[in-house]
Amino acid sequence: MNYNNFFKDALGGLKAEGRYRVFANLERIVGEFPRAWLHTGNGEEPRKITVWCSNDYLGMGQHPKVLDAMQAEITGQGGGAGGTRNISGSNHVHVALEEELASLHGKEAALLMTSGYVANWTTLSTLGSKLPDCVIISDAFNHNSMIEGMRHSKAERRIWKHNDLEHLEQILADLGPNRAKIVAFESVYSMDGDIAPIGKILDLCEKYNALSYLDEVHAVGMYGPHGGGVAERDGVMDRVDIVQGTLAKAFGVIGGYIAGKSEIVDFVRSFGNGFIFTSSHPPSIAAGALASIRHLKESNVEREAQKERAETLRQRMRDAGLPVMDAPSHIVPLMVGDAAMCKEASDRLLYDHDIYVQPINYPTVPRGTERLRFTPGPLHNDELIDHLINSLLTVWSQLGIQKAA
Numbered sequence: 001m002n003y004n005n006f007f008k009d010a011l012g013g014l015k016a017e018g019r020y021r022v023f024a025n026l027e028r029i030v031g032e033f034p035r036a037w038l039h040t041g042n043g044e045e046p047r048k049i050t051v052w053c054s055n056d057y058l059g060m061g062q063h064p065k066v067l068d069a070m071q072a073e074i075t076g077q078g079g080g081a082g083g084t085r086n087i088s089g090s091n092h093v094h095v096a097l098e099e100e101l102a103s104l105h106g107k108e109a110a111l112l113m114t115s116g117y118v119a120n121w122t123t124l125s126t127l128g129s130k131l132p133d134c135v136i137i138s139d140a141f142n143h144n145s146m147i148e149g150m151r152h153s154k155a156e157r158r159i160w161k162h163n164d165l166e167h168l169e170q171i172l173a174d175l176g177p178n179r180a181k182i183v184a185f186e187s188v189y190s191m192d193g194d195i196a197p198i199g200k201i202l203d204l205c206e207k208y209n210a211l212s213y214l215d216e217v218h219a220v221g222m223y224g225p226h227g228g229g230v231a232e233r234d235g236v237m238d239r240v241d242i243v244q245g246t247l248a249k250a251f252g253v254i255g256g257y258i259a260g261k262s263e264i265v266d267f268v269r270s271f272g273n274g275f276i277f278t279s280s281h282p283p284s285i286a287a288g289a290l291a292s293i294r295h296l297k298e299s300n301v302e303r304e305a306q307k308e309r310a311e312t313l314r315q316r317m318r319d320a321g322l323p324v325m326d327a328p329s330h331i332v333p334l335m336v337g338d339a340a341m342c343k344e345a346s347d348r349l350l351y352d353h354d355i356y357v358q359p360i361n362y363p364t365v366p367r368g369t370e371r372l373r374f375t376p377g378p379l380h381n382d383e384l385i386d387h388l389i390n391s392l393l394t395v396w397s398q399l400g401i402q403k404a405a
Contacts, residue, residue, distance in 0.1 A: 024356055024358075114256065116247075172204055243258065336370050
């Protein structure tokens with residue numbers, strides 16, 4: 001076999017479909033979020049652009065409290081943690097962060113992991129493989145990290161139609177109350193921006209004796225009076241068995257976690273390979289996350305400002321006749337419907353208008369639903385929104401992309 005030709009042909013196929021991913025070479029600027037330097041690598045001076053697609057939804061990655069906490073730990077403890085949590089890598093600030101996460105979600109315990117992806121993969125693979133005759137019931141739109149965790153568990157998997165309560169109940173009723181079951185779903189689905197009916201899903205979990213597994217990665221920090229997520233906002237957090245979240249989005253740093261009853265968390269800690277064999281966060285990272293969570297538990301300023309900006313941008317797009325998708329969350333998707341056109345629109349916005357928003361193509365979204373995904377934050381002011389709308393109208397006209405019906 002000619003291995004190199006295989007790799008080249010596979011990459012060529014992606015390029016032909018317009019799905020080949022090119023990463024922007026960005027350099028964030030402290031104090032100027034959402035502005036950043038774009039490095040082109042062509043011997044040109046870097047250009048200042050506006051980032052419109054960051055998952056640092058609230059700009060907490062540059063908040064003074066977060067930076068001060070990280071710098072203090074670097075000065076006090078140095079760089080890395082020294083190993084896995086089992087081998088010299090369990091640090092006092094890790095323990096404090098886990099206690100804060102448990103408190104945020106009103107749970108007995110929490111477990112810190114290296115990323116939200118690892119938290120989903122580890123927890124679902126561990127529970128699915130260890131619970132006897134377990135079946136995992138997965139929403140059709142669940143994230144890849146959840147899907148891979150289920151696959152690795154080798155447990156039976158049933159897929160329920162996205163947010164379809166009737167279909168979920170049919171599956172649960174068919175399985176009966178005695179078989180081990182996990183219902184895995186998200187609160188905010190990041191590509192469409194829709195929100196799950198969490199309370200009604202929990203009703204079914206309780207009726208049919210299923211564990212509930214809720215991914216709140218796009219909601220923690222963003223919803224609820226303390227930033228505990230949509231489950232906190234809806235007053236149902238106490239009914240969720242396992243909540244999974246990230247520190248890399250609204251909290252502005254990096255990392256993932258689960259929270260729940262102490263026995264469940266300890267079980268994953270003790271049996272989860274993705275936790276056991278992975279080096280732990282540097283203390284500075286954990287300290288930054290801890291400072292961010294504590295700030296957002298007390299401050300609604302950032303959440304309210306972000307909500308207003310998202311509503312404003314969505315309305316401005318509607319008024320301009322742009323095909324914005326309706327969504328009840330902070331995510332503002334703009335439909336394009338073609339992979340190559342989506343990539344071209346993204347490139348023109350970046351190189352002609354100094355606006356960075358990445359194309360979202362298959363397999364992240366189904367073919368024919370390619371889009372640009374905007375995540376306006378508290379610091380995207382009216383001037384930046386004006387420039388974005390004008391630039392979008394120019395690019396839409398140049399490329400002949402269909403506007404809203």
